[in-house]
Amino acid sequence: MQRYSENQIRTLHAEFRSHKKYGAKLAFFDRIFGIIPFSFPEFDPKLGFFFEKEKTEGLTAFYKMERNNPNLTEKKFSFGETFVFNIRPANSNSPAYSSFILSRFLSRAPEFDDWVQQKKTAGKPVELLLDEANGIINKIEYSLQNEYDKSFKLQCMSVFYKGVYDAFRKKVALPGKKRKFIELYLYAHGIIYTHYIRFLKTDLMKPLHPVDLPETPYLDFSGKLALLNEWGILDFLKRKFNRLDPFSFENKIAEFIRLITGECTEQNEIDKRKASPVENDGGEFRKLKEYIKV
Numbered sequence: 001m002q003r004y005s006e007n008q009i010r011t012l013h014a015e016f017r018s019h020k021k022y023g024a025k026l027a028f029f030d031r032i033f034g035i036i037p038f039s040f041p042e043f044d045p046k047l048g049f050f051f052e053k054e055k056t057e058g059l060t061a062f063y064k065m066e067r068n069n070p071n072l073t074e075k076k077f078s079f080g081e082t083f084v085f086n087i088r089p090a091n092s093n094s095p096a097y098s099s100f101i102l103s104r105f106l107s108r109a110p111e112f113d114d115w116v117q118q119k120k121t122a123g124k125p126v127e128l129l130l131d132e133a134n135g136i137i138n139k140i141e142y143s144l145q146n147e148y149d150k151s152f153k154l155q156c157m158s159v160f161y162k163g164v165y166d167a168f169r170k171k172v173a174l175p176g177k178k179r180k181f182i183e184l185y186l187y188a189h190g191i192i193y194t195h196y197i198r199f200l201k202t203d204l205m206k207p208l209h210p211v212d213l214p215e216t217p218y219l220d221f222s223g224k225l226a227l228l229n230e231w232g233i234l235d236f237l238k239r240k241f242n243r244l245d246p247f248s249f250e251n252k253i254a255e256f257i258r259l260i261t262g263e264c265t266e267q268n269e270i271d272k273r274k275a276s277p278v279e280n281d282g283g284e285f286r287k288l289k290e291y292i293k294v
């Protein structure tokens with residue numbers, strides 16, 4: 001634990017006592033000392049603490065440490081005078097105490113987007129991750145339905161599965177009384193595991209090879225003409241109408257170009273330009289003439 005000087009403790013204690021609401025005291029205690037006293041395992045998609053003996057024994061150790069240490073809700077510092085930071089909940093505050101700890105466990109959920117991407121980069125497709133996760137849940141369901149030894153591991157599985165089930169129904173239950181750290185950890189882990197499975201299902205529905213479509217650039221009339229010329233459309237039109245007289249030739253191609261580019265879609269506008277394309281064009285018809293010379 002971090003060492004504090006007497007002046008630091010006096011200042012912190014004064015701030016702690018200044019908080020009148022119990023929730024504020026919990027937040028202060030957590031920020032300074034950490035309200036969760038043990039290093040519980042990080043998110044484990046394989047749930048090794050149920051299926052690996054050494055890790056299961058670790059859960060048992062957490063349970064025993066809490067049971068044998070009733071002073072986890074206070075910190076004492078003595079400098080001639082004793083300063084006590086006590087967050088032990090009264091009966092009315094027990095739900096708030098346990099709910100706060102549950103929220104702290106839930107806040108430890110990984111960013112699944114990055115986490116799953118790392119797994120995919122390592123050669124594990126989402127389909128395999130999802131199959132593994134569903135298989136583990138099925139295995140826990142089977143154990144709960146067919147084993148009746150009331151072992152500590154089975155009790156832990158039951159708490160975890162309740163978190164999975166509640167999160168699946170989207171009806172997470174906040175603690176109604178003081179709960180042990182191990183219970184809150186397992187319930188939170190079940191909720192996080194459900195979110196993990198949901199993320200995998202969502203990720204699996206994404207296209208396997210999404211195509212990044214480039215943004216379509218804006219083209220003015222000159223740009224459109226250049227593009228039509230590059231694609232050979234202007235050459236095609238010139239070959240198609242090359243038997244017309246020059247005046248009809250120019251107007252016919254102008255009509256088609258304006259229809260293709262959308263520069264003029266109203267027939268009456270086209271008719272106006274047929275009379276005198278240059279006068280009614282504002283310069284655009286001159287640009288077109290540069291492309292349709294024969």
